[in-house]
Every structure is written in C-alpha cells, then in structure tokens.
Amino acid sequence: xxxxxxxxxxxxxxxxxxxxxxxxxxxxxxxxxxxxxxxxxxxxxxxxxxxxxxxxxxxxxxxxxxxxxxxxxxxxxxxxxxxxxxxxxxxxxxxxxxxxxxxxxxxxxxxxxxxxxxxxxxxxxxxxxxxxxxxxxxxxxxxxxxxxxxxxxxxxxxxxxxxxxxxxxxxxxxxxxxxxxxxxxxxxxxxxxxxxxxxxxxxxxxxxxxxxxxxxxxxxxxxxxxxxxxxxxxxxxxxxxxxxxxxxxxxxxxxxxxxxxxxxxxxxxxxxxxxxxxxxxxxxxxxxxxxxxxxxxxxxxxxxxxxxxxxxxxxxxxxxxxxxxxxxxxxxxxxxxxxxxxxxxxxxxxxxxxxxxxxxxxxxxxxxxxxxxxxxxxxxxxxxxxxxxxxxxxxxxxxxxxxxxxxxxxxxxxxxxxxxxxxxxxxxxxxxxxxxxxxxxxxxxxxxxxxxxxxxxxxxxxxxxxxxxxxxxxxxxxxxxxxxxxxxxxxxxxxxxxxxxxxxxxxxxxxxxxxxxxxxxxxxxxxxxxxxxxxxxxxxxxxxxxxxxxxxxxxxxxxxxxxxxxxxxxxxxxxxxxxxxxxxxxxxxxxxxxxxxxxxxxxxxxxxxxxxxxxxxxxxxxxxxxxxxxxxxxxxxxxxxxxxxxxxxxxxxxxxxxxxxxxxxxxxxxxxxxxxxxxxxxxxxxxxxxxxxxxxxxxxxxxxxxxxxxxxxxxxxxxxxxxxxxxxxxxxxxxxxxxxxxxxxxxxxxxxxxxxxxxxxxxxxxxxxxxxxxxxxxxxxxxxxxxxxxxxxxxxxxxxxxxxxxxxxxxxxxxxxxxxxxxxxxxxxxxxxxxxxxxxxxxxxxxxxxxxxxxxxxxxxxxxxxxxxxxxxxxxxxxxxxxxxxxxxxxxxxxxxxxxxxx
Numbered sequence: 073x074x075x076x077x078x079x080x081x082x083x084x085x086x087x088x089x090x091x092x093x094x095x096x097x098x099x100x101x102x103x104x105x106x107x108x109x110x111x112x113x114x115x116x117x118x119x120x121x122x123x124x125x126x127x128x129x130x131x132x133x134x135x136x137x138x139x140x141x142x143x144x145x146x147x148x149x150x151x152x153x154x155x156x157x158x159x160x161x162x163x164x165x166x167x168x169x170x171x172x173x174x175x176x177x178x179x180x181x182x183x184x185x186x187x188x189x190x191x192x193x194x195x196x197x198x199x200x201x202x203x204x205x206x207x208x209x210x211x212x213x214x215x216x217x218x219x220x221x222x223x224x225x226x227x228x229x230x231x232x233x234x235x236x237x238x239x240x241x242x243x244x245x246x247x248x249x250x251x252x253x254x255x256x257x258x259x260x261x262x263x264x265x266x267x268x269x270x271x272x273x274x275x276x277x278x279x280x281x282x283x284x285x286x287x288x289x290x291x292x293x294x295x296x297x298x299x300x301x302x303x304x305x306x307x308x309x310x311x312x313x314x315x316x317x318x319x320x321x322x323x324x325x326x327x328x329x330x331x332x333x334x335x336x337x338x339x340x341x342x343x344x345x346x347x348x349x350x351x352x353x354x355x356x357x358x359x360x361x362x363x364x365x366x367x368x369x370x371x372x373x374x375x376x377x378x379x380x381x382x383x384x385x386x387x388x389x390x391x392x393x394x395x396x397x398x399x400x401x402x403x404x405x406x407x408x409x410x411x412x413x414x415x416x417x418x419x420x421x422x423x424x425x426x427x428x429x430x431x432x433x434x435x436x437x438x439x440x441x442x443x444x445x446x447x448x449x450x451x452x453x454x455x456x457x458x459x460x461x462x463x464x465x466x467x468x469x470x471x472x473x474x475x476x477x478x479x480x481x482x483x484x485x486x487x488x489x490x491x492x493x494x495x496x497x498x499x500x501x502x503x504x505x506x507x508x509x510x511x512x513x514x515x516x517x518x519x520x521x522x523x524x525x526x527x528x529x530x531x532x533x534x535x536x537x538x539x540x541x542x543x544x545x546x547x548x549x550x551x552x553x554x555x556x557x558x559x560x561x562x563x564x565x566x567x568x569x570x571x572x573x574x575x576x577x578x579x580x581x582x583x584x585x586x587x588x589x590x591x592x593x594x595x596x597x598x599x600x601x602x603x604x605x606x607x608x609x610x611x612x613x614x615x616x617x618x619x620x621x622x623x624x625x626x627x628x629x630x631x632x633x634x635x636x637x638x639x640x641x642x643x644x645x646x647x648x649x650x651x652x653x654x655x656x657x658x659x660x661x662x663x664x665x666x667x668x669x670x671x672x673x674x675x676x677x678x679x680x681x682x683x684x685x686x687x688x689x690x691x692x693x694x695x696x697x698x699x700x701x702x703x704x705x706x707x708x709x710x711x712x713x714x715x716x717x718x719x720x721x722x723x724x725x726x727x728x729x730x731x732x733x734x735x736x737x738x739x740x741x742x743x744x745x746x747x748x749x750x751x752x753x754x755x756x757x758x759x760x761x762x763x764x765x766x767x768x769x770x771x772x773x774x775x776x777x778x779x780x781x782x783x784x785x786x787x788x789x790x791x792x793x794x795x796x797x798x799x800x801x802x803x804x805x806x807x808x809x810x811x812x813x814x815x816x817x818x819x820x821x822x823x824x825x826x827x828x829x830x831x832x833x834x835x836x837x838x839x840x841x842x843x844x845x846x847x848x849x850x851x852x853x854x855x856x857x858x859x860x861x862x863x864x865x866x867x868x869x870x871x872x873x874x875x876x877x878x879x880x881x882x883x884x885x886x887x888x889x890x891x892x893x894x895x896x897x898x899x900x901x902x903x904x905x906x907x908x909x910x911x912x913x914x915x916x917x918x919x920x921x922x923x924x925x926x927x928x929x930x931x932x933x934x935x936x937x938x939x940x941x942x943x944x945x946x947x948x949x950x951x952x953x954x955x956x957x958x959x960x961x962x963x964x965x966x967x968x969x970x971x972x973x974x975x
Contacts (some may be wrong), residue, residue: 073273073375078267079144080099080202082106084113084259087206088139092223094119098194101143106226108345109138109166109259123434124735124745125637127652127870129253135609136256141206146266147184150198155268157301159205159469164262167242168208169558174201182499183241184261185467185488185507187514189933192266207258214240217495219258222521225539225547226492236462238350238492241503244464245431250656251739255434262437262469272300272330272366274375278516279362280572281383284418288348290376290383290544295569296337296364296647297513302400315339317381319360320347329368348520349382352480353420353762353789356540357382358823359477359519381551382477382519382799387416388574388581390595402825404616404785405771406720410593414724415522415574421822423717423789424482424725425760426458431465433736441471442793447732448475448749453511454753455760458482460579460621460727463528464490467511474802483520484727486858487562489527489554493544505561512569524566525560529576530596540859579621592617596725602664602708603740608672610776613715613769615723617723618927620716624740625706626656627667628698628746637736644685645678645697654738662804663740666701673707673877674700674967695959696967703913703964705740706755706931713759714766714871718785720824751915754930758869762790763819765798765844767873770828782829782873785842788819795819796868797851806884807910807935810840838880838969842873842968843935872933883968884909888934894951901944904953909932913964914940920960922948 083101084917090098097119104113111132114120120135121128160171165181171190172178172198214236218224221466226238227288237244237256248254267273267413275297282291294315300308313331316323326339347358360383367374393409432439432447451459461468463486476483487508492501515521534553536545544553558577566575582591582599596619602611602650603625612623628634634653642649646663658661677697679690709728716726742753759766764787771781788794795818801809811833819825829842846868852868874881887908895902903916912935918925928943944950955961 074155076148076158076268077146077267078264079106080145082142082144084110085143085698086138087141087143090138092134095132095140104142105437106142106144106260106264107164107262109257109437110135111255112255112435112438113259117508123149123253123255126649129255129652133254135258136211136254137209138678139207139209140258141204142260143202143204144594145200145202147200148196148433152268153193153196153198154298154475155193156270156389157191157273158268159267160190160192161265161267162188162260162262162503164189164260164266165205166257166261167210167240168205168213170206170208172206174202180529183503183507184243185241185712186510189530191929204262205380207770208256210240210242211236211258214242221495221497222551224493224495224551224553225533225537225544227537228462232967237490238494241467241488241500241507242282243431243436244488244490244492245734246434248655249464251737251741252655252734254435257435259437270374271368272298272311272374274298274364274366274377276513276516277362277377277379278380278513278569279363279381280516280570282572284383284385285700287615288290288345288759290342290343290348292381292383293328294362294364296339297335298337312367312369313337313339313364314367315362315364317341317343317360317362320358321345322360324870333431343383346383349384349477350420350480351417351422351482352452353457354420354422354791357478357480357738358788361762362517365419366728378841379517379765380474380477380518384418384519385416385572386522386574388576388583389414389416389421392585403722404719404769406747407616407719407772408593408734410591410618411585411595412722412724413595414721415484417522417526421721421724422457422726423481423720423822424484424619425444425789426456426460426481426727426730427731427756428727429459429468429731430462431730431734431779433745439469441475444469444471444745447743448472448479448481449572450747450749450753451731452479453482454756455754455762456481456731457729458484458725458727460484460486461487462490462581462730463488463525470515470518473518473520473521473919477518478626480602481520482522483518483569484525484536485515485521486525486528487557489530489557491529493530493535493548494557496554496556498817498962501561503567504557506898508565509569512565512720512851516570516573522573524573524578524580526562526575526581527554528579530554531558533590538656553904582789594618599712602712602962603669608669608776609704609711612708612712612772613776614774614777615712615715619723619725620712621727622729623707623712625705626654626662626669626738626740627702627750627752627866629665629733629736629739629744630746630750631698631917632802632919633736633746633748634698635923636746641685643694644690645676645694650738653736656739664933666704666738669705670700671699673704673879674964676700677967683869692958696962699915699959699962700967701738701932702751702963704825706751710759715768715791717759717764717787718766718768718824720787722733734942737909747941748919749926752929761869763794763868765830765846765868765871767844767871770826781831782833782842784815784829784871786817786825786827787823788818788821788823791821792816793820797847798969800829801843801845803841803843803910803935805839805841805910806938807907825839828854837878839882841875844871845935846870850871862919863955870933878968881968884963886963886965890952891948892955892958901946901950902945903942903952904939905934906939907936909936909965910934911963911965913962915962916942916944916955917960917962918944918946918950918955921950921954924944
C-alpha cells in the first residue's frame with residue numbers, strides 16, 4: 073500500500089444559485105482547510121462573524137442553503153500510477169457530494185457517517201491533477217426528500233419542529249437541538265487519502281474475545297476484512313495473512329491463506345494467564361499489540377496494520393425478577409418487580425456511572441486528540457466509568473475510543489437515529505445498512521465499546537409522543553417509521569461483525585415482553601418528567617429505575633464561557649442574549665424554566681424594578697442568579713444519582729444528561745464548551761465516588777414534599793469490604809449537633825447497606841437538618857488539585873438531608889475565617905476556609921478574577937469548626953480580599969429565610 077500526494081492548498085467556493093450569498097463571498101475562491109467545513113473556512117477568512125457569539129448564529133443560516141465546491145491540485149509522477157488499483161478514500165464527506173477528478177465524476181456520497189472509496193486509477197494522470205468535491209445544500213436536499221416521501225415526525229428542538237434531520241444521513245443536531253444551534257455544515261470533515269495498491273489490501277481488523285475460562289485463558293478471534301482489486305470475493309493467489317499478538321509476557325504469531333470466495337479471514341490466539349481489560353474502578357486497562365500483514369508468496373508485504381486491543385468479554389444481562397415479595401434486607405423497601413439490565417465485563421457486574429456525550433463542537437473537524445483527552449480525562453476524574461455516545465451526533469473518531477480504551481471509560485454507542493420516525497424505503501435502507509456495517513467494523517477493535525444501541529427515544533416517541541394532537545402511532549398508521557432498523561438491520565449487522573458486543577434495540581427500551589418502551593421498572597429509562605414535567609428535583613425520589621440512561625437538570629455555563637458569548641448589555645437572566653444561548657423550549661423558554669425551578673428552593677434574585685440594566689444592583693442580582701442556578705443543577709443530579717445508587721443492585725446504572733457542550737449555552741452539561749467544570753462536575757465527583765454515603769427515604773416517594781421515614785445508605789462500589797464508623801447528627805440550623813448516633817458500617821464489596829434514621833429526628837424541618845460524617849474525613853480533606861482535581865484518592869464525602877427548601881430555612885449569616893498561601897508551584901494558591909457558622913454550598917469562583925483559573929472543589933458544605941482547603945491555579949495575582957468577596961466566594965446562607973421572619 074502506498075499513499076500518494078493530495079492537495080495541500082484547497083479553496084472553497086459558493087456555486088449554483090448564489091443570489092442569497094453575501095456579495096463578498098459569492099463566486100470567491102476562499103482558502104480552505106481539509107479536514108474542515110465551510111463555516112470554519114469562512115470564519116478563518118474573516119468573512120462571517122463567530123456563530124457562537126451573541127445571536128450571530130442567525131446571521132449565517134444561508135450557509136446551509138448554499139452549494140459549495142472544494143477544489144485542489146496535486147502532482148503525480150509516472151511511478152505513482154503503476155498500480156493495479158488506485159483509490160480515492162474519504163473517511164468523511166458532509167454530506168451530499170459529487171467527487172470529480174480531472175473533470176470526470178468518480179463518485180457520489182449521500183451519508184456523512186460513512187467512509188467512501190472511489191476507483192480513481194483510470195482518471196489520474198502524470199503531472200497536475202485537479203480534484204473537486206461539490207456539496208449540494210443539505211437543507212433543501214433534506215426538505216425535498218421529505219416532500220417526496222411525506223412528512224415523518226421529528227423533534228429535538230422546539231423552535232424548529234419541522235426540521236428534516238430524519239431525511240438525510242447527517243449529524244442530526246446540525247439542524248438545531250434543545251441545547252445546540254442550527255449550523256448546517258458542508259465539507260470534507262475527515263481525512264482523505266490517495267492509496268495505490270496491488271493484489272490485496274487490508275480493510276478492518278475485528279478482534280473479538282470469544283471466551284475467558286476459569287484458568288484465565290482467553291480465546292481471541294481476529295476477523296480480518298480484506299479486498300482484492302478484482303470483484304469482491306475473488307482469490308488472491310499465494311497471499312498469506314500473518315498476525316502477531318504481543319504484550320504482557322505473551323507473544324504469538326498466526327498465519328492463514330486468503331481464499332475465495334471470502335473477504336474475511338480469521339485467525340485465533342489462545343492467551344494463557346491473560347491480562348484482562350476492565351473499566352476504571354474494576355481493574356486495569358492493559359492492551360496488546362495486534363499486527364496484521366498481507367504477504368505474497370515471495371515475501372513481499374502488500375499491506376500492514378497495527379492496533380492496540382484489549383482482552384475482555386461483555387454481556388448485557390436482563391433477567392426477569394423472581395417473584396420475591398421484597399428485596400434483600402438492607403435495601404430500599406417495596407421495589408416493584410420487573411426486569412433488570414446489568415452490564416457484565418469479564419463476568420463481573422458493573423454499576424455504570426457516567427453521562428451522555430454529544431458532539432463536543434458543532435464543527436467536529438476542530439476536535440483534536442488533546443481536546444478529547446481533556447474531556448475524557450475529566451469524565452474519569454469525576455469517577456465516571458461510562459459515556460453514552462448519543463444517537464443525534466456522530467460516530468466519534470478513533471481518538472475518542474482509543475482514549476476511552478486507555479482511561480477505562482466504557483462506551484455505550486447509539487446508532488445515529490434520534491427523536492424521529494425514519495424512512496424504511498430505498499435508498500435510505502441501503503445507505504443506513506452500509507453505514508452500520510462500516511462503523512461496526514471500523515470500531516470493533518476498541519475494548520471500551522461494550523454496547524451498540526439501535527436509537528435514541530424513537531421507540532418511546534412512537535408509543536407516547538404526539539404530533540398535531542395525534543399520537544405518533546396513530547399519525548403514522550401503517551407507514552414505515554424505523555423498527556426495521558432496530559429489530560432487523562442493526563442486530564444482524566452487530567451479530568455478523570461484532571458478535572461479542574451486546575446490542576440493545578433502543579434507549580429507552582423495556583425488553584421484548586413489555587409493550588411500552590419507557591416502562592418504569594424494566595430495561596433502561598429516560599426520566600424527563602422532573603425537568604420537563606413534575607417540577608422540583610426531589611421528584612427523582614419517586615422513581616426506581618433499573619438503569620437510568622437519561623435524566624438531567626439545567627444550569628448555566630461558567631462565567632468565562634458566558635462572558636465570551638453574551639455581550640454585557642445582555643447580562644440579565646431573562647435578556648434576549650441569555651435566551652438565545654438557552655435552546656430548551658419544548659414547554660417554556662429555558663431561562664424561564666430555570667427561574668421557575670430555582671423558585672422551588674429560593675426566592676430568585678432579581679434587581680429592583682427601577683434599577684438600570686448596567687447598575688451594580690442589576691449586576692449583583694445576575695451574579696447571584698447564575699450561582700443559584702448552578703447550585704440547583706448540582707443538587708438535582710446529586711438527589712437523583714445518590715438515590716439510584718442507594719437502589720443498587722436493583723438499579724445498575726445512572727447516565728445523566730449530559731456531560732459536555734458543543735457551544736456556549738445554558739444546558740444540562742457538567743462541562744461547558746470551553747471544557748470548564750461547572751459546579752455539577754464537582755458534585756459528580758462526589759456522588760460517583762467509589763464509596764458513597766447518602767440519606768434518602770426508605771422507599772420511593774411520589775410526593776416530594778412528604779418523603780416519609782429516612783435511612784442512611786452506604787454504597788460500596790469497590791472490590792473490598794467497607795468497614796468504618798459514621799457519626800449521624802441531627803443539627804440545628806446553626807450547624808450544631810442536637811442528637812448524635814455513631815453507626816458501624818460493614819458493607820460487602822459492590823453492595824449497599826441501609827441503616828434507618830430514628831423516626832423522632834424528622835421533627836422541626838425548618839430548623840434542623842441531618843448529616844452523616846464519615847470517620848475518615850478530617851477537617852482539612854482536600855480531594856485532588858486545581859489542575860487535576862480528581863487525581864487524589866477522594867475521602868468519603870459527608871451526606872446531608874435538608875427537610876425544607878432554603879427559602880424556609882433561617883440560615884445564620886455566613887461567618888468564616890480564611891488564609892491564603894502560595895504553594896511551591898508558581899501560580900498556585902491555597903485558600904483555606906474555616907467555618908464559624910454553617911456554610912452551605914460554598915463555592916470559590918476564581919475564574920471571575922482570571923478566566924483560566926482552576927479550583928480544586930466547589931459546592932462544599934461545612935459545619936462550624938470544619939475547614940476546607942481550596943487549591944487554585946491562576947495566571948493572575950490573587951488576593952485574599954478578592955477571593956473572599958461576592959461574586960467570587962458564594963454560599964447560599966444569604967438566600968435563606970430572612971432572619972426577621974424566623975420564629
């Protein structure tokens with residue numbers, strides 16, 4: 073295999089009908105980057121405003137309705153053309169493309185999510201060659217397909233309910249979503265190559281760990297897909313496949329002859345004392361080097377490929393519950409019977425802790441390996457062990473999965489069908505089938521990829537969602553809408569190409585015996601009745617999921633992210649700028665929804681009616697509103713996840729929505745689009761910690777205002793027993809213990825222990841709270857550091873239960889002492905806060921002083937006499953005075969019940 077020259081200098085030009093294109097762009101050849109897209113090329117040339125800033129998104133909508141042509145020239149010499157086959161190979165074309173070489177069409181594409189190979193040998197010439205790729209405008213193309221076929225319902229962005237993402241094989245969120253802008257791209261978005269080869273070439277390597285026996289012997293089948301220059305399935309006489317597997321004291325070589333009519337050859341390795349790949353928190357992530365080569369009879373190497381692979385088995389276990397009337401002792405009461413959903417890796421059940429992953433940029437070609445490493449490392453450092461790649465985005469790059477392999481993050485991978493009914497006729501059927509085969513084969517060697525899922529919410533939508541006052545199932549009648557993919561095409565593809573990786577028909581899905589897709593006690597569930605419906609976040613306590621694969625709560629981005637995207641004249645919670653950067657609009661505008669949910673716990677801060685927008689009073693109210701909105705988001709997810717962990721093993725997974733963002737926006741994310749950690753991230757590190765204390769009801773509580781008797785739950789998500797003592801206090805509102813019990817924990821590995829809270833302790837809700845203080849948390853515990861906050865072994869965090877909302881609690885005025893010390897590392901500070909009073913949800917927003925400052929912790933609650941050390945990394949010179957005044961240092965003490973109203 074030989075890679076030949078391709079263009080280094082590209083241009084992109086608006087072509088076709090350009091009447092709507094700005095005059096300075098129409099017909100102009102703009103310098104372009106490949107891989108890339110039109111938006112980034114025009115942005116780099118200074119021809120469009122940044123669509124992430126202000127409302128500039130609205131000013132570039134014409135791009136998605138314009139045809140674009142990429143053009144470049146390259147030179148070949150005579151020796152380059154001496155090959156049986158020369159392919160022009162594209163890893164990604166976005167989306168409706170016509171490829172021409174030297175004025176002749178060599179291929180077409182209609183699917184952003186596929187690789188394409190076009191035979192270019194007959195068209196190439198010695199000397200200068202011209203390559204053009206012309207992209208038809210995606211929006212008109214999809215709309216025309218919808219008009220020809222007839223409307224099929226789609227949702228995901230209330231401001232654009234008619235968006236046609238289900239009529240084109242393109243990143244669905246390109247057309248807008250309830251967290252993302254409508255920026256419809258075009259371009260050569262992944263790598264392209266010109267490959268010259270003879271006799272045979274390698275396509276994909278698909279290693280599959282068939283079994284691991286009790287002696288630790290692993291059997292690895294390596295399925296090698298290959299191609300010959302003639303017709304598929306023809307024989308490559310004398311060609312031999314040589315494969316080697318090395319690492320961890322093991323070395324073996326296997327060979328096999330390529331034989332017709334197969335395009336796949338399999339070799340098998342038997343690895344004694346195999347070093348197995350486990351998710352983080354369950355073991356190490358060793359990988360072996362797998363090298364495959366094709367050689368002719370005279371020893372000439374035709375092609376070679378090397379991957380790092382992990383040995384592991386995975387299985388999705390979904391048994392019906394036995395008819396036992398109650399769960400085992402020590403767990404929550406009265407859990408309904410149904411069917412579980414537990415992932416087993418190497419035969420070991422895993423409680424999946426993580427979040428949903430969306431495209432990290434609206435323009436995926438900007439995603440570097442370093443940027444992905446930053447995001448995935450932050451997931452691991454937040455004690456996550458799984459990311460679900462959501463079905464409205466993309467199949468991610470190899471870098472993404474390779475980093476998950478390295479860091480031990482499991483990947484649940486959706487096929488790219490989301491929130492819509494889909495055409496089951498040709499040419500869609502063939503295109504989607506080939507897309508599935510292409511990506512399952514491409515990604516099969518990654519041990520982190522442990523599950524394929526047929527779609528996001530399409531089964532649920534068909535069951536329960538409405539369009540124009542009709543249920544989808546009634547509106548669609550007998551028309552195809554997608555089940556052919558979920559129950560025929562995708563399971564056949566995965567069984568054929570990735571037979572050892574589980575397949576699940578959809579998310580949510582309740583199993584074959586349950587007609588409802590989102591049944592509450594079967595399979596996986598999406599819990600959106602809290603944020604979108606039932607209101608306050610304590611309503612998570614009314615759920616008992618078997619696997620919660622989507623649920624979430626809004627919060628604004630960090631201050632530097634917001635300040636970069638929303639102009640100062642819009643720094644008010646309900647401004648047009650803030651509303652534009654909040655796309656949640658399915659039932660009410662996102663900012664209004666956040667404001668309403670804030671009122672569950674607080675009196676939302678608003679400036680005096682007569683205060684000018686740029687007045688100190690208005691700015692202070694906005695600062696306080698942002699802080700409380702972030703507090704609410706962190707509290708909500710802590711309420712839900714800690715409860716779901718208390719339900720283990722009845723519940724075996726919690727993946728909240730969502731981990732990351734693609735642009736500056738108020739959304740459900742834990743990281744904003746700069747990769748900055750929101751307070752939710754720090755809460756995540758605590759509630760996904762290997763060992764968790766939580767105070768929750770003894771059984772599910774449909775009434776959020778009356779949860780009933782409480783219990784202390786201890787979830788031990790480690791392989792060793794957890795034996796310790798815990799001090800359970802009932803405290804007055806000042807933070808001083810009124811009643812105390814010392815409890816002894818003895819929690820088996822990967823299990824939960826429950827200890828009931830005394831019933832009399834539920835009295836006086838507005839003037840008391842409960843806390844469980846573990847004996848291993850000393851007064852100066854400081855998990856992690858500013859530049860890697862999850863790097864240190866986290867102490868077990870104390871648990872709290874607050875009987876009343878903050879607006880009903882007469883908090884003491886925040887009273888504390890502080891010291892600020894310079895650490896030995898330049899630019900590193902330690903701010904130690906010692907509480908004289910109760911301090912609840914203490915945050916230090918050092919990024920208000922330096923936009924790149926990083927802090928080791930946020931959202932800390934301290935009792936009188938306790939201290940917490942915040943490590944801060946900053947380029948700026950920081951002072952104690954600046955760090956300890958609002959809006960940098962914040963607690964919710966200021967937002968409780970006014971002292972004059974206290975009894």
